Amino acid sequence: GQNIDQPTEMTATEGAIVQINCTYQTSGFNGLFWYQQHAGEAPTFLSYNVLDGLEEKGRFSSFLSRSKGYSYLLLKELQMKDSASYLCAVTDSNYQLIWGAGTKLIIKP
Amino acid sequence: NAGVTQTPKFRVLKTGQSMTLLCAQDMNHEYMYWYRQDPGMGLRLIHYSVGEGTTAKGEVPDGYNVSRLKKQNFLLGLESAAPSQTSVYFCASSRQGEVYQPQHFGDGTRLSIL
Numbered sequence: 075g076q077n078i079d080q081p082t083e084m085t086a087t088e089g090a091i092v093q094i095n096c097t098y099q100t101s102g103f104n105g106l107f108w109y110q111q112h113a114g115e116a117p118t119f120l121s122y123n124v125l126d127g128l129e130e131k132g133r134f135s136s137f138l139s140r141s142k143g144y145s146y147l148l149l150k151e152l153q154m155k156d157s158a159s160y161l162c163a164v165t166d167s168n169y170q171l172i173w174g175a176g177t178k179l180i181i182k183p
Numbered sequence: 184n185a186g187v188t189q190t191p192k193f194r195v196l197k198t199g200q201s202m203t204l205l206c207a208q209d210m211n212h213e214y215m216y217w218y219r220q221d222p223g224m225g226l227r228l229i230h231y232s233v234g235e236g237t238t239a240k241g242e243v244p245d246g247y248n249v250s251r252l253k254k255q256n257f258l259l260g261l262e263s264a265a266p267s268q269t270s271v272y273f274c275a276s277s278r279q280g281e282v283y284q285p286q287h288f289g290d291g292t293r294l295s296i297l
Contacts, residue, residue: 078225104282116187116273117226119285161225165282170241173225 076100078174080162085180086152094147094160094177102167108136108147109161111176117161120147149179157181185209189274189289196264196296204259204292206274213279215257216241216286217249219270226273232257233279264296 078098086092098106105124109117123129123138123145135148147160159176166172187208196202206215213234218226228241232251246268248260257276261268271293275286 082223107285109285116288116290118288122283122285124283163226169282170228171226171286173227175223175225 076166076172078162078164078172080160080174080177082175083178083180085182086149088152088154088181088183090152091148091150092152092179094149094162094179096145096147096162096174098143098145098162098164098172098174100164100166100172103140104165104167104169106136106138106145106165107163107171108145109163110158111161112158120160152181154181154183187274187276187287187289189272189292191292192290193293194295196261196294198264198266198296200264201260201262202264203261204272204274204294206257206259206289207255208257208274208276208287209255210276210287211254212276212287213254214277214286215251216275216277217247217257217259218273218275219243219268220273220291221270229259229272266296268294269296270294 108120111117121136128137133150138145161176162174163171190205216231217229230249232238235254238249250258274289277286278284
């Protein structure tokens, strides 16, 4: 079966760095997305990785290792507004998005 | 910048009632999707469409029907609502073809079935 695993919840301090991990087992791989979802709102696109390595976009970076079926989202200089759920999703061989359950990130002052 | 618009935002139904959720996008996207989101679970695809007049089943299609009569609109119907269909429903759209194109989501419809 297809499976995406993320921690359910993480807590971090304002100004710090946090890494949210995602491991996946899917039938084929055509890329991995990270989305941010604030409570009661729509998911919004953060990043896309299809090749191994690190993609940096401002305070957010995303890493992919296809051989390990592993990705992480790195958030630097955390702000209170970063409190949200972070969703990992993989495009499988049928070009369907398979979604993880999301990681709820709590930022404390 | 409307993007993807869903109506209604909230609805309470009784078991056995029917209703239609409306989704409209103004980005000229070919692909449209309906998802449901339940606590502790990832987004699950109900139905999707790769173009006007076409629809296909996703992971959890039972109890739902869809129509894509116009490119900009994608309708999700519940013929006979059941409590198990209590959920938050999201519509999304994306460009055709390129796998790296992200999906753009509406604000969701919160549906409760009593």
